[in-house]
Amino acid sequence: MTKPILKADGISIAFGGVVAADNVSFELAPGEIKGLIGPNGAGKTTLLNLISGIYNTSSGSIHIDGVDVTKVPAYKRARMGLARTFQTPRFLHRSSIINNLLLGTDLADQMGYINSFFGKKGSNFNDELEELMEIAGFTFDWNDSISTMPFGQQKILEIIRAMLEHPKIMLVDEPAAGLNDIELQRAMKLMELATERGCGIIVIEHRMDMVMNFCHNIIVLNFGKVIANGTPEEVQCNEAVIEAYLGRE
Amino acid sequence: MMKKRLSPAVIAISGLFALLMLGISIWANDYLLTIINMSLIYFIGALGISVLMGMTGYMMLGSASFMGIGGFISANFAVKLGMPVWLSIILATIATGIIGAIIGSALVKLNGAFFAFASLGFTQIVSTFLTNYVPFTGGADGMQKIPTLSLGGFKVTSLLQWFFVLCIIAFGCGLLVERIRKTQLGRSLESIRDNSVAAETLGVNTYLTKIYAFTIATMFAALSGALIAHHNSVISASLFSSVTSFRWFMMVMCGGVNSTLGAFIGTVVFTFLPEVLRFTKLFINMLFGVAIILTMIYMPDGLMGVLQSIAARIKNKKKERKEKQAK
Numbered sequence: 001m002t003k004p005i006l007k008a009d010g011i012s013i014a015f016g017g018v019v020a021a022d023n024v025s026f027e028l029a030p031g032e033i034k035g036l037i038g039p040n041g042a043g044k045t046t047l048l049n050l051i052s053g054i055y056n057t058s059s060g061s062i063h064i065d066g067v068d069v070t071k072v073p074a075y076k077r078a079r080m081g082l083a084r085t086f087q088t089p090r091f092l093h094r095s096s097i098i099n100n101l102l103l104g105t106d107l108a109d110q111m112g113y114i115n116s117f118f119g120k121k122g123s124n125f126n127d128e129l130e131e132l133m134e135i136a137g138f139t140f141d142w143n144d145s146i147s148t149m150p151f152g153q154q155k156i157l158e159i160i161r162a163m164l165e166h167p168k169i170m171l172v173d174e175p176a177a178g179l180n181d182i183e184l185q186r187a188m189k190l191m192e193l194a195t196e197r198g199c200g201i202i203v204i205e206h207r208m209d210m211v212m213n214f215c216h217n218i219i220v221l222n223f224g225k226v227i228a229n230g231t232p233e234e235v236q237c238n239e240a241v242i243e244a245y246l247g248r249e
Numbered sequence: 250m251m252k253k254r255l256s257p258a259v260i261a262i263s264g265l266f267a268l269l270m271l272g273i274s275i276w277a278n279d280y281l282l283t284i285i286n287m288s289l290i291y292f293i294g295a296l297g298i299s300v301l302m303g304m305t306g307y308m309m310l311g312s313a314s315f316m317g318i319g320g321f322i323s324a325n326f327a328v329k330l331g332m333p334v335w336l337s338i339i340l341a342t343i344a345t346g347i348i349g350a351i352i353g354s355a356l357v358k359l360n361g362a363f364f365a366f367a368s369l370g371f372t373q374i375v376s377t378f379l380t381n382y383v384p385f386t387g388g389a390d391g392m393q394k395i396p397t398l399s400l401g402g403f404k405v406t407s408l409l410q411w412f413f414v415l416c417i418i419a420f421g422c423g424l425l426v427e428r429i430r431k432t433q434l435g436r437s438l439e440s441i442r443d444n445s446v447a448a449e450t451l452g453v454n455t456y457l458t459k460i461y462a463f464t465i466a467t468m469f470a471a472l473s474g475a476l477i478a479h480h481n482s483v484i485s486a487s488l489f490s491s492v493t494s495f496r497w498f499m500m501v502m503c504g505g506v507n508s509t510l511g512a513f514i515g516t517v518v519f520t521f522l523p524e525v526l527r528f529t530k531l532f533i534n535m536l537f538g539v540a541i542i543l544t545m546i547y548m549p550d551g552l553m554g555v556l557q558s559i560a561a562r563i564k565n566k567k568k569e570r571k572e573k574q575a576k
Contacts, residue, residue, distance in 0.1 A: 052450050078452035090447035092439045094507070103440055106433045107452040113461070116433035165451075 003066065005030045005200045006169050011050055011060035012224075020046040022224040023060070028169065028200040033191065035215030035232075036204045039244055042221040044204045045087065048171045051202070052084045053077045065168060078107060081168035085161075087177070089154040091146045097157070098142040101129060104164030125164070132160045135193065136186050152179045159190050170194055172203040176210055188214055212236065220244070258560070262510075270416060274409060282408040286480060288520035289415040290473045295501050295512040296426045297469025302498075303507030304435060305462045306442030307357070310494045311368030312470040314375035317489030319345040319471025320478040321379065321386050324395045327479070334398045338475040342468050349467025350460055357459035372491045379486035391485025395478050411480055418476070422469065423509050429465075430509075438462055499537065503544045505553025514552050 004027035013021045020043040028034055036044050049055045051062060053074030061070045064080050072080075083104075091100045102125070109122035116122075133139075136156050140149070149157065155175060162170050175187045188210070191201055205211045211218065212232045220228040220241050228238040235241055273285060294312055301309045323341035326332045332340070356367050379386045386392065398405040398414065405414050429435045437458050440448035445455050478484040496519065504515020526533050548555050 054446055054449065073454075074449035075452050075454045078450050082450075084450050086447065090444045092436070092443045094443070095436075095439055099436060099439070103436050103451050106436060110452070111433070113432070113434040113437070117428060119432075 002029050004028055004063075005065055006051070006202075007063040008051065009061045009063070011047075011057040011062060013046065013050060013055055013058050019224045021050060021057075024221075024224070024226055025060075026219055026226070026229060028202060030168070030198045030200050031195045032217065033195055033201045033203060033215045035211040035218040036202055036221065037206070037208075037211055037218060038221035038227075043224040044221055045173060046224075047221065048084060048173055048202070048204065052082055052171055078165075079110060081166070082171070083107075083162035083165045083167035083169070084171035085155070085158040085173055085175070087173045089151075089158045091154065091158070093147055095146060096143050097140070097146050097149070100146050100157070101125075101142075101161050101164060104161040108164060108166040128164065129160075132163060132190065132193075135189050136160060137182075152183050155179060156183060156187050156190070159187055163190065163194050167194075167199055170199055170201045172201060174204050174206065176205055176207045184210065270413075273412065277409075277412075279408055282412055284520055284524055286408060286411050286415055287477075288517045289412075289419045290476045290480065291497065291500065291520060292419050292513050292516040293422050293476070294470045294473035295497060295504075295516050296422050296509065297466035298497055298501045299506065299509065299512045300426060300429065300438070300469075301462050301466035302501060303505075304430065304438040304442065305459060307459070307462070308361075308365040308498075309368055309466060310365050310491065310498060311356075311371045312466065312497050313489045313491065313493035314372040315345055315349055315467040315470035316474035316477070316493070317375060317379050317486065318348060318474070320474030320484050320489070321392070322471075323475035324392050324478040324484050325385065327396050328392065328394070334396055334479055335400055338398070338472065338479065341475045342471045345471030345474075346464050346468040349471075350464045353460045353463030353467070357456065357463055369491060369494070372489075372494050376486065376490045379489055386486050389486070391483060391487075392478075393483050395482045395484060397482060398479050415476065415480075418472075422472070423513070426509050434458070434461065499541055501551075503540065503551050505551030505557075507550070508553040508557075511551050511553030518552070 006028040008027075009025050010023045011021055011025075012019070012023055022043075024047060026034070036047065038044055046055065050057055053069070053072065053076075057070060061068055063069065064077065064082060067080070069077050069080065092103070105122060105125045106116070111120055111122055129142075138153070138156075146154070146157075155178060159170075159172065159175060162172070170191070172191065175191075176184050179187060184207075191203070191214075195201060203211075203215065215232060217230065218228070218232055218235045219226055220235055220238070222240075222244040227240040227244060228235050230238075273282070277285065294316055298309050298312055301307050319341045322344050323334075323337045326337035326340060327334050330337075352371060356364060356371070359367050380389060382388070398411075405411055429438075437448065437453045440451060440453055441455050441458060448455050474489070477488070500515040500519040501512055502515070503518065504513065505511020522537075523533055526536060529536060544551060550557070
């Protein structure tokens, strides 16, 4: 197996008495799509927040590309190639679509405010965006305000923005929520393109049909603990998983 | 889409400004010129507020204090050290920027109303300091006989000459802010305003970036303070109280908080209104209060927001018409 791009080793966090992540360990390889599932309140989003640095772990360690980032602030982790999307898309809601997407390119270029101010050219934003837009099936005017876009398209746009960051790791929080089937196909196509470029993806999802077909590996969380970790087939047959989802008889 | 083309609106506006400038230079008397020059000076400081409040979302009530610091530093440099005025203005702006960065590094850790109150508190401290520290400010009397600006043998003496100089400086500052808005710094600031958690995950060092914004705001305020000192040739601490901070705040809010043109409209309206409404005497502040309440309720994006929505409506109508023709 190739060297893992992301490695979590026994990470934990508790909010008051609630243990939202309890000794979670896993590895993510380049090009791998890892599904993160579990009942409501299992700590899935919390785990993404820990990895992206929005919360600090109380114990354990996180490595990106072999570098220990446990104490590294979120913005530096982002600059190391960690992109993420949110359950509800987070954009500059008063700004244009293009401005929002340029935030992603800014991160990929990392040229700094001064260089940007004096008009230094960055990566080839237009071509790249056109390619992604075509896959997404978007035909709108880029100068329109972001608030004119429907919720589902905003979710896809957030994936596009994440891809413009040229990430090594993408954390995708519930891409399918609010998307119809065609949109979901397009979102999956985008993510597949990212993996072809060597990006590892962790995706939280509730739609089991998508998770089982789309993900290479699956982690199942319940009450902050990993109760199963393996291929979709293995997870589906796991006793603990069935119990967590359906309850004990 | 990245092609650089001047839109008809830009051409129309610059044409309008050129006509206005021509008109002013021919017909304006000293009284009118003083007001116009003041509004240009206030516009420069308002740009800083627009960066910090409009782009970054931090309610700034401390601009007047930095205006005072900048004004007195420049006046002292010119009067006591005999420095050329252009140099003293630049040095005062930079020095105030350094002070701003230090103060900002503490203040920007606060959020929302807490930041606003802390910056207001800072205004009170500085205002008291400036009124009472005689060696630096001349105390309650202020400073007199501050030399006027001169550049390479050309001395700016008349109000009309000042008008042209201020126009150039204000235009340059406006371009600077527009450039910030269109490049990475502007986008980063906006991302902090709209969602600081998302900003962090987009690689924005939010703390440092907020300090930049604060420093930029203080430098614009300092520049306008220094210009006031040399334009009026007198300067007194009473000008740099929280009243001026609030006045500035109102200018930017009513004009349009996140727009350079809005800041301009706001400053012009708010420097001319007191003159036009002079007959109302003490009631003027009441009228301002009512105006603020009404703008916040009916046009939260200020006068500029109203203009923009009208422009958007015209654009939409054009689009519809085109679509109809296509059918």
